[in-house]
Amino acid sequence: MKTKNLLFLAAPMEGVCGFPWRNAHASCFPGTDFYYSPFLTATASRAFRKREIRDVLPENNGRLHLVPQIMASDPGDFIWAAREMSALGYPEVNLNLGCPSGTVVRKGRGAGFLRDPEALDDFFAEVFSAAGHGEMSEIRISVKTRIGVADPSEGLRLIAVFNRYPISLLTIHPRTLRDGYKGPVHRDIFREMLRQSRNPVCYNGDLRAPEDVGSLLAAFPAEEYPQLTAVMAGRGLVSRPSLFSECRGGARAGREKLREFHREVLGNYRAVIPEEDNVLFKMKELWGMFGEEFPNGKKALKRIRKARRMDEYLAAVNELFSGE
Ligand SMILES: Cc1cc2nc3c(=O)[nH]c(=O)nc-3n(C[C@H](O)[C@H](O)[C@H](O)COP(=O)(O)O)c2cc1C
The missing domain is CATH 3.20.20.70 (Aldolase class I)
Structure with missing residues (x-):
């Protein structure tokens, strides 16, 4: 190109x-x-x-x-x-x-x-x-x-x-x-x-x-x-x-790179938003689009959408990044 x-x-x-x-x-x-x-x-x-x-x-x-x-x-x-x-x-x-x-x-x-x-x-x-x-x-x-x-x-x-x-x-x-x-x-x-x-x-x-x-x-x-x-x-x-x-000639991000990116976004939100609920809301908004990168992750994505607490959310995200 x-x-x-x-x-x-x-x-x-x-x-x-x-x-x-x-x-x-x-x-x-x-x-x-x-x-x-x-x-x-x-x-x-x-x-x-x-x-x-x-x-x-x-x-x-x-x-x-x-x-x-x-x-x-x-x-x-x-x-x-x-x-x-x-x-x-x-x-x-x-x-x-x-x-x-x-x-x-x-x-x-x-x-x-x-x-x-x-x-x-x-x-x-x-x-x-x-x-x-x-x-x-x-x-x-x-x-x-x-x-x-x-x-x-x-x-x-x-x-x-x-x-x-x-x-x-x-x-x-x-x-x-x-x-x-x-x-x-x-x-x-x-x-x-x-x-x-x-x-x-x-x-x-x-x-x-x-x-x-x-x-x-x-x-x-x-x-x-x-x-x-x-x-x-x-x-x-x-x-x-x-x-x-x-x-620009670089490679498509694989799962590990995407996991690192997710960790940074989440960390950045947590640093500026004190309420966990609001952090979850922002992350779910992101997943509305970011989730498209994971066509085989429908089940985990559903768990992400439904997560009510940070521990549930993190478990679902972990499942997504670890799954096929
Ligand atoms: C959730 C969402 C928020 C947006 N916010 C803005 C905005 O603040 N200012 C703006 O000019 N366009 C905004 N847009 C439009 C986008 O900048 C862009 O023009 C549009 O999504 C088409 O480009 P895309 O197909 O690359 O997404 C928004 C679009 C979406 C979907």
């Missing part, structure tokens, strides 16, 4: 890819260039939630390169949040234009912002006129977007808006808000947006195995599509954490 100069990015995954997972992943599986944080909401209150800010504190992300993601629809709120991230030392912030959750969309944020390309244009005009000045002079602004609300061809209207601004990286998940996370990605619209993009582009969606990355790169060869500079994986990287190491 020709991956020279290609960046490998870990997607923001609310509830799963917080700093405990990220640190364990970065230490066990080298090869991820940047990790995107789950979104921090910027509102008129001009304060982040404690849980959100803790996730992006540099001291909690020492072993990796992090890009904080911001959810906002008001340019002033976004600029405030970007300055806060710049003050923490981050050179890039990412705008979320993809979240399909009802509460977010109703407020015109996330993928809900894509309903109104003119408002988005005004938002960018204000944000980018602040960028490059004062505390915003050092910060790059990247965007993570879907291709529209209902009709994939909305992507063509959106790319015209994005092209008016120096977005440092435009990550495109080629599904509409209505598509959710299922169904085929709209590769044809992605191709057209990629062709037209004046900004560097990252592809995101359904990359689950090295072969998926290989076939993407074969479909969009660097000579013809030089704007494609990065790939991002979310569910694929959670279920198969060695995905990017494999793309």
Whole structure:
């Protein structure tokens, strides 16, 4: 696979890819260039939630390169949040234009912002006129977007808006808000947006195995599509954490490596969450995707899901890692 100069990015995954997972992943599986944080909401209150800010504190992300993601629809709120991230030392912030959750969309944020390309244009005009000045002079602004609300061809209207601004990286998940996370990605619209993009582009969606990355790169060869500079994986990287190491020529993680990774994630959660129940909840959320790496472990996975105490949980995990 020709991956020279290609960046490998870990997607923001609310509830799963917080700093405990990220640190364990970065230490066990080298090869991820940047990790995107789950979104921090910027509102008129001009304060982040404690849980959100803790996730992006540099001291909690020492072993990796992090890009904080911001959810906002008001340019002033976004600029405030970007300055806060710049003050923490981050050179890039990412705008979320993809979240399909009802509460977010109703407020015109996330993928809900894509309903109104003119408002988005005004938002960018204000944000980018602040960028490059004062505390915003050092910060790059990247965007993570879907291709529209209902009709994939909305992507063509959106790319015209994005092209008016120096977005440092435009990550495109080629599904509409209505598509959710299922169904085929709209590769044809992605191709057209990629062709037209004046900004560097990252592809995101359904990359689950090295072969998926290989076939993407074969479909969009660097000579013809030089704007494609990065790939991002979310569910694929959670279920198969060695995905990017494999793309770079490494081996697929075997049971012992996965066991070590699990031990690190669990240890990281236990270090920051005092209540055992809450640690179990987080681990079970992870297993929802990570469990796919164990097609023969259905029985043990069921025991993991049902575990009520840490000792039951650990016994089930041990059974999974020791079984066939
Ligand atoms: C549980 C979950 C949480 C997510 N949280 C975020 C988020 O905070 N910000 C964001 O931009 N996308 C979020 N996403 C979307 C992913 O980043 C990604 O775009 C999507 O899953 C498609 O890529 P994949 O097929 O590689 O997973 C989330 C997706 C899932 C399934």
